Amino acid sequence: MANEPMKIPQATAKRLPLYYRFLKNLHSSGKQRVSSAELSEAVKVDSATIRRDFSYFGALGKKGYGYNVNYLLSFFRKTLDQDELTKVALVGVGNLGTAFLNYNFLKNNNTKIEVAFDVDENKVGTKIGDVPVYHMDDLVKVIEENDIQVVILTVPAPPAQAITDRMVKANIKGILNFTPARLTVPSSIRIHHIDLAVELQSLVYFLKNYPAET
Numbered sequence: 512m513a514n515e516p517m518k519i520p521q522a523t524a525k526r527l528p529l530y531y532r533f534l535k536n537l538h539s540s541g542k543q544r545v546s547s548a549e550l551s552e553a554v555k556v557d558s559a560t561i562r563r564d565f566s567y568f569g570a571l572g573k574k575g576y577g578y579n580v581n582y583l584l585s586f587f588r589k590t591l592d593q594d595e596l597t598k599v600a601l602v603g604v605g606n607l608g609t610a611f612l613n614y615n616f617l618k619n620n621n622t623k624i625e626v627a628f629d630v631d632e633n634k635v636g637t638k639i640g641d642v643p644v645y646h647m648d649d650l651v652k653v654i655e656e657n658d659i660q661v662v663i664l665t666v667p668a669p670p671a672q673a674i675t676d677r678m679v680k681a682n683i684k685g686i687l688n689f690t691p692a693r694l695t696v697p698s699s700i701r702i703h704h705i706d707l708a709v710e711l712q713s714l715v716y717f718l719k720n721y722p723a724e725t
């Protein structure tokens with residue numbers, strides 16, 4: 512956790528992981544400084560926005576020097592809670608869920624899928640990518656025991672709301688929802704929907720209406 516609470520606009524906060532990943536790569540290739548133009552090219556955010564975003568972090572780039580990579584990295588690490596491991600649960604070990612369990616999130620940041628849940632007896636009791644799969648009946652107990660606050664939801668749409676209601680009881684704080692279901696939760700819980708169909712549609716729309724320059 513950052514020592515003092517910092518208020519940055521949501522739009523800026525959403526870009527932090529993007530900046531963070533790029534800066535980590537820069538750092539590991541030995542680069543000490545970066546200009547907003549270079550950053551802009553790499554993360555596809557215009558440089559005026561980058562300069563404004565960075566001003567919230569107290570990182571004021573110097574003309575002809577750019578930004579100090581180490582300073583920015585340590586700031587992002589604190590702000591994004593990268594110094595602390597965030598434990599995540601996954602519910603629904605099907606096609607999509609299995610792919611996530613096999614993917615090592617730790618490579619890029621400090622989130623780790625700690626436990627998974629399903630109702631399929633063939634999956635319960637197994638381990639996928641080192642992650643144990645529990646039965647849904649043990650959801651609340653296992654989530655509380657492991658102090659998990661974030662859940663990735665990869666079940667079919669019909670049971671998604673009922674499962675969400677159970678997670679609310681387990682004091683979950685955030686849900687990354689891959690199902691097409693629109694979920695209702697108390698205002699204290701944050702949901703991010705990831706709808707691949709919508710993203711794809713939006714890409715096609717932009718290609719048609721704003722073709723990339725060649």
Ligand SMILES: NC(=O)c1ccc[n+]([C@@H]2O[C@H](COP(=O)([O-])OP(=O)(O)OC[C@H]3O[C@@H](n4cnc5c(N)ncnc54)[C@H](O)[C@@H]3O)[C@@H](O)[C@H]2O)c1
Pocket residue numbers: 602603604605606607608628629630631647664665666667668670674689690691707
């Ligand atoms: N596969 C994809 O590429 C993809 C892409 C985008 C979105 N989605 C969405 O992600 C979700 C999962 O897709 P999938 O292809 O992995 O489906 P899937 O059928 O392969 O997997 C669903 C899993 O959820 C489990 N499940 C069913 N009911 C459950 C319950 N009540 N409690 C706990 N687990 C339960 C099933 O046993 C199964 O393991 C769907 O909502 C789908 O629309 C999938």
